[in-house]
Amino acid sequence: MSSSIRKMVCKMMLLVLLGATLGATWLGMKAPVSAEAYSSGLSSGTQEKGIAVNLDNKEQLAAFIDGIMDVQMDSLQIPGAVISIVKDGKILLSKGYEHSNIEDNKPVDPETSLFRIASTTKLFTWTAVMQLVEEGKLDLDTDVNTYLKTVKIPPTYAEPITLRHLMTHTAGFEEGGVGYQITTDPEKLPVSIVETMANHMPARVMPPGAMLAYSNYGASLAGLIVEEVSGIAYNDYIQKNIFDPLSMKYATVEEPVPASLKPYAVLGYARANGEYVTKRPTFEGGFRPAGSGSVSANDMAHFMIAHLQDGQYEDKQILKPETARLMHSPAFQFDERLPAMDLGFYELNMNGLRVISHGGADELFNTALYLVPDQQVGIFVSYSGGDGGTAAGGLAQAFFDRYYPAHITNQSAATSIELGEPLEKYAGSYQFTRRNHTKIDKFFSFLTQINIEVSDNRLSIGSGADQQVYTPIGVNLFQEVGGKHQMGFRTDTEGKVTYLFLDILNPMPLEPTPLINQSKFWLPLLGISAVLFITVLLGAVYRRRQIKAMPRAQKWAVLLSVVTSVWSLVTLGATLLVMNIDLIDRLSHIPLSLRLYLFMPLILVGWSVAIVTMNVLAWKNKYWTLPKRVYYTFVTLAAVTLCLFFYHWNLLGWHFG
Template sequence: MLSFMRKISCKIILLMLLVATMGSSMLGAQTSASAATPSPTWISAKPERVAEDLNDAAQLSAFTDGIMNVHIDNFQIPGAVISIVKDGKILFAKGYGQSNIEEGTLVDPETSLFRIASTTKLFTWTAVMQLVEQGKIDLDTDVNTYLKTVKIPKTYLQPITMRHLMTHTAGFEEGGVGYQITTDPKKLPVSISETLAKHMPARVRPSGEMMSYSNYGASLAGLIVEEVSGIAYNDYIDKNIFVPLEMEYATVQEPVPASLEPYAVLGYARENGQFATRPLTFEGGFRPAGSGSVSANDMAHFMIAHLQDGRYGDKQILKPETAQLMHSPSFVFNKRLPAMDLGFYEMNMNGLRVISHAGSDELFNTAAYLVPDKQIGIFVSYSGGDGGAAAGGLAQAFFDRYFPLQEVKLSPESTVLENSLQKYAGSYQFTRRNHSDIDKFFNFLVKISITVSDNRLSIGSGADQQVYAPIGPDLFQEVGGTNQMGFRTDAAGKVTYLFLDLLNPMPLEPTPLIDQTKFWLPLLGISVALFITVLTGFAYRRREIKAMPKVQKWAVRLSAATAAWALVTFAATFLVVLNMNLIDRLSRITPSLNLYLFMPILFVGLTLAMIALSVLAWKNKYWTLLKRVHYSLVALSAVVSSLFFYHWNLLGWHFG
């Protein structure tokens, strides 16, 4: 839940962390585009392979053991578990590593409870659909109709419906600094309604317009389940999902009930070459979005029920037509790209339609993949290490072995080749971001840059570069791969949204210049340079300054104080605030953050004083012309810096 963007595959991580590349991200550099249009070329996918027999138990066991053991070593994972189902039965289930290193307890697929973070949402969405089929919830009715303790403001004419919540198209901004999680079990339990009322994010786009993955939206759906059914969320999930599916080692309660506590897998982090336990993170009032703890075998029961249209054994948790509706596209970015179903997001794995959901926090990484057409489901979860990359690698290896992609050759459409691709180039930012609170600043460096060269689009550079060639209007496919990207454009042909199938359901949109690093970093760089000249000049001209008239002397001293405070504030902004520990950032407002926020305010006060003295300097002709110009430029740099703090919500205490 905390790091949803890490959980699909290693390539996603590379895409999202392009900001770590100083040259392209920090300076916003763009590769120059080629306007030349080459002759049509073929885009070849992976070479044809022969599928292995999935029903060969020995072969499946050897293959899975090999993948999991390698991942545990390479990604430094202390414990992992997997279950694979097919045709209504558990085909394979096994634990790897240890659930408690200190006690030497091995991971057991039947009883070991792994935290599944955002995969919990599948329980919430299933509960919603149960109430839909009972006629208690309508997918397309204003959610305020069902809410009793919380009301969503009518920011836009379009109301938010349950369909919008389930497809992440409600239009909420993202939030979380200081309140999304807690590491203190003594603060639990927490009321869902009180939490959602206290920390309601702003609506930043009309509902139904575009996806923006939202933990708040899922939690709101859980609250509706609670208030419509008249049963507490935890109890509803247990009674209507876990009990009928015989999920005895499953809970959404935080911390886990005492009866299940002996089976809870501990979370670990790598420290000095060894694994060290870390406190679990709890969702509290956001638990419908991420509080689940489940064993692999119990999750297999849940997957079987969904693959069999709601049936598990002689129990039916959803009617067939309800389950089929839940698994059908409900929001489509482009008909040739994976859609968003009701709660599940679609993936294309070697030509197969996969419905999926993953989950991630600082200690656990989980993923569930269902292939309805093949009656196959895969659940995998990892405690610690880089489990997000491991899960994506496991899934791709599985499909490559048992459902290898047959060689496909796609010819770019001539209508696309005739047009310039320049309109697609530029910086893009995720729709899932904050606009109103201090959270906004943590997206300052999170951008993806697309460049054009040789009539193709590129993301990243060097060994991490992904190149896409056009295959249709606003549609591109990875050269030598199967990943695709699509764009939406307005009536004038201007790009409005970018969709990468690897990042469903988190599309992007063009980054306005004022949000780009290439706008701010040069300005801040020039300002820093001017501030440094002030301090060096102040050091070298001490005698001259001392001999100045009193007002001029204080004006120079003010410029030095402003410059010094600016440099200290910038250092704190990037080295302290931007690098805050994620757990600290989302669980509490730290004293250091509260203290830091005084710094930009004091800096603005110094800036205003410098502006006033700049006016006096020109009016009364202080110093030489060159020195007055320099003084004014320093004041202007202070204004620019103040605007930076204001724009990124660092001016004052903007907490959600």
């Protein structure tokens, strides 16, 4: 997998807290160590001479994983990691690496060390939903309002939202989170799921079932349904119906972890001044069905075995076979040629194998879980800091390259003539469906877009060393050149592109970015406006004597342009600072600085109204020469442009979720 795509996946996992969707462009970033390096020369399906590949050989498997981890822990600055691998109902490998607590020199123990698994927690929630479905208490295709006792989803669209929509992330909710997604204060716990769902309901922005848009709210809403239909608190339901029957003794969805498990909680670390330092933990609060789990590797092995064995672990059955198989079957497909979205799991194509998966990340932990039903194989890996998202993807690919190497096939590229039309229709800017539309969160996706270009009958993403090139292999389908990944498009009846799907980013597709949302539209306008404001200030200094001699009305007009320019530049500078507010700060509370900042665009609107009025007077009364009036008009338009920018990105007023 190319570095930029892998980096994008990591960012998307981290921003499972907010959306995806969000931050910087994620393209052209530093290249990670390759999967080949991770595996110490044993990936890509090649082996040392005389060594046969056998997954059941535990010694070979342990040596192989050790080789990968040794490289990862150092090169990606990871302080602690754990992995468990299962096959045919047995644990082949369960091992910890480095420390769970550096200060106490405490090693990671795969049996007891609790790693935060973030969004991988959703698999517990989806399993609970399916348990209630097979009991007849829930139906996948019934309006969720039927089951909700307090919260009610508004009828924005004619078609209601169902549990199938929630489990496939096709409910059509926008994403949000600024000020409420998490908390860093354990004193505020526990937080009611129902109150959180009622107080922070996102807008419905797409008809149910139309398209994937990954949603933490949707998963949390499913957790609330489990709670209200079963009559058991969410935490207790998961403990009683999943953890206990699977003998998951070192697992919890409670926040903070119960006192009995606290000694086993792994600390998350960040790198500062060449050393690992602990950082404040984050809690999901009312969103815990979407990401509050803390689990050991051994216990996740039990969970994987149960799902691989049609719901059975040892003599316990947490799901009926037919229910488990339904859960693992495609429930929404962007394109039948591309990986599907199952009921809670998303599919990946790993060297031709159908893998059902889920990952999770917060600021300090990165987790990934991969199940291969046809091979009865499962992998769970979690990292307590560093570039864990890159590490997880590299380890998984190295594992599949060694034990399930891809069979190379020569798939000929299709020409634009064969496809019936040129590739230019696919070129352009794309934005994630998982984003915000109505709140201040929208602003934080300002720079989050992917650009696709066409060259030599191929599509490309990014540039330089991080560029990925795709060649057409069918209608609306493209294959990565020199890689294993695919990209697909949806088009309407007129052939216009409506959606983009990158298989490595399942379940987060993109759609064409309208001009009004494109950074390449706004950045030049903002740049030109800033230059105009600067020239106003320089001109005022240079021509101060001439201005002093002007008639009073003209002098006031110049002064107004100076004040407006100063305020515009200061507001633009403050906007850059707001864009870079620490992610955890903006998700856990509304910083006072953000509340105060939001006065600035409103004041700018006042100055802009004044300068527009003054501009009308300047033309009516013929202030200055014609070129100077034209110049004054451009300055006025620059101020109005800024106001429109703030309005479009929900920065006029306090649009908090």
